[in-house]
Amino acid sequence: MxxxxxxxxxxxxxxxxxxxxxxxxxxxxxxxxxxxxxxxTEDVPGILREVAAGEVDLVLLDVSLTNAEWxxxxxxxxxxxxxxxxxxxxxxxxxxxxxxxxxxxxxxLLESSGADGYLEKPVYESAQLVAKVRxxxx
Amino acid sequence: xxxxxxxxPREETFIEEMKRYLHLGENDAIxxxxxxxxxxxxxxxxxxxxxxxxxxxxxxxxxxxxxxxQVVRLKSTLQAWGRGLFxxxxxxxxxxxxxxxxxxxxxxxxxxxxxxxAMGVVRSFLQEKMFDEFxxxxxxxxxxxALSKILDLDLNLMCDSYFRATMAHLQTLNxxxxxxxxxxxxxxxxxxEFLAQVSHDLRTPLNSILSFTKLVLDGLxxxxxxxxxxxxxxxxxxxxxxxxxxxxxDISSIxxxxxxxxxxxxxxxxxxxxxxxLVAVQAASRNLRLVxxxxxxxxxxVRGDEIRFRQVLLNLLSNAVKFTPSGGVAIRATVDHAQGxxxxxxxxxxxxIPADKRDSVFEKFVRHDPAALSxxxxxxxxxxxxxxxxxxxHGKIGLEGGSKGNGSIxxxxxxxxxxxxxxxxxxx
Numbered sequence: 353m354x355x356x357x358x359x360x361x362x363x364x365x366x367x368x369x370x371x372x373x374x375x376x377x378x379x380x381x382x383x384x385x386x387x388x389x390x391x392x393t394e395d396v397p398g399i400l401r402e403v404a405a406g407e408v409d410l411v412l413l414d415v416s417l418t419n420a421e422w423x424x425x426x427x428x429x430x431x432x433x434x435x436x437x438x439x440x441x442x443x444x445x446x447x448x449x450x451x452x453x454x455x456x457x458x459x460x461l462l463e464s465s466g467a468d469g470y471l472e473k474p475v476y477e478s479a480q481l482v483a484k485v486r487x488x489x490x
Numbered sequence: 491x492x493x494x495x496x497x498x499p500r501e502e503t504f505i506e507e508m509k510r511y512l513h514l515g516e517n518d519a520i521x522x523x524x525x526x527x528x529x530x531x532x533x534x535x536x537x538x539x540x541x542x543x544x545x546x547x548x549x550x551x552x553x554x555x556x557x558x559x560q561v562v563r564l565k566s567t568l569q570a571w572g573r574g575l576f577x578x579x580x581x582x583x584x585x586x587x588x589x590x591x592x593x594x595x596x597x598x599x600x601x602x603x604x605x606x607x608a609m610g611v612v613r614s615f616l617q618e619k620m621f622d623e624f625x626x627x628x629x630x631x632x633x634x635x636a637l638s639k640i641l642d643l644d645l646n647l648m649c650d651s652y653f654r655a656t657m658a659h660l661q662t663l664n665x666x667x668x669x670x671x672x673x674x675x676x677x678x679x680x681x682x683e684f685l686a687q688v689s690h691d692l693r694t695p696l697n698s699i700l701s702f703t704k705l706v707l708d709g710l711x712x713x714x715x716x717x718x719x720x721x722x723x724x725x726x727x728x729x730x731x732x733x734x735x736x737x738x739x740d741i742s743s744i745x746x747x748x749x750x751x752x753x754x755x756x757x758x759x760x761x762x763x764x765x766x767x768l769v770a771v772q773a774a775s776r777n778l779r780l781v782x783x784x785x786x787x788x789x790x791x792v793r794g795d796e797i798r799f800r801q802v803l804l805n806l807l808s809n810a811v812k813f814t815p816s817g818g819v820a821i822r823a824t825v826d827h828a829q830g831x832x833x834x835x836x837x838x839x840x841x842x843i844p845a846d847k848r849d850s851v852f853e854k855f856v857r858h859d860p861a862a863l864s865x866x867x868x869x870x871x872x873x874x875x876x877x878x879x880x881x882x883x884h885g886k887i888g889l890e891g892g893s894k895g896n897g898s899i900x901x902x903x904x905x906x907x908x909x910x911x912x913x914x915x916x917x918x
Contacts, residue, residue: 380710
């Protein structure tokens, strides 16, 4: 079994994904790869607090969210991404997870959200996810 | 107070236009008036000649549905028309009367060509009688011309009426066609949306199965316990997938009208007793009280399909348990002898559903999973299926707020066996 390679501070990743099992897979894949510590949440004010404090190294963001609320209304991944970029005091890479059916909209989503990259769901290969995350953090 | 109508140059009406075109003047009217006493005695025979055409009309059995009585009535109407023809009053009123013909005939799908040819028969009959009445050629000519003019005018009015009626009819048909087109497009859009939703919902658990299996295969779990936990997720995703497929098969066979229900007399007690244990385990594992308040009651026989009755009951009960974090679920029954139905209520102390959302939960793929239950836990089809099944058993289904201000009450009714339609023939 893979052992996480502890080398100093672990990089902090926030996973915003409304499907509990998908989020769990993201977390396990990243944490087992080593060097990452993940938090799964849809609590927008909490996320923004951490981001504003500069404590977050990357946000993995699903485009469609059910429980994310800001300013008294539901927000989706695109809107949340813009908020994150606005509040972050330093460069904050955001990886946007898009569903299979959105292939046509992908470029548009990337542009309108200001995200740094996208991840096409479904993801079965943990290596693929980890590679993408490392690429954006580099 | 209505504003005075501004005076406009009055357009010449159709009847005035035709009178001018046919040179039908005062003189003709006088001649025609004089014709009446001479030709009146022939009117009954004229009507006979007209209606002798009926057997040759291909749609006669469809059009003349009133039998002999109808034909007798029509013959006297035709004679009255004949009298009016000679009467000399050819005004708007006369025209309006003739304008009704087309609308009447188009409505009963009587083809205008048959009426026009029958009018031809009338015309040659009347001209023939003119020879008998006026042996003098010169005298006959003047009367004959006046008769021709009024018959031409009449035919023109009739044809115009057919034209207007046909246009109006086409307009109605066009509107209906446009409406049908809209409905079709709407149904198509709903179907597309359904398909997109279904493929998304099928992929979600399937993706979890694949990704977690791969996680185990890649050796990324740190302990056998974690491996087990991941496999449990794979298993529950598989269960969800199976439930979804089953529900999809159910709803599509219901919507295609292929689900045959076996409606028979049922003892609700037996159905309750065999269904409750299935949810009791589920309830106990979540520390919920499951109370059957119907135990002391004598429940009358109902009419329904046993398997589907149980399916509806199980669906409502497991929903109640699923959305109730603490407290309990109670089953109640009331009998309405006057209206002839049994009402079964399932009340929970759960999270409830806002009043304005209560109808929509019976629609396909409408879920009200709250934050606490994030992620898909059901197919989103259970209540839609339950609603259709209950309706197929001639009952009703609904959702209300809980009696103590929280939770909700899901209810459905089934007709009492004593009150239901007499059972159709079925194998003894």
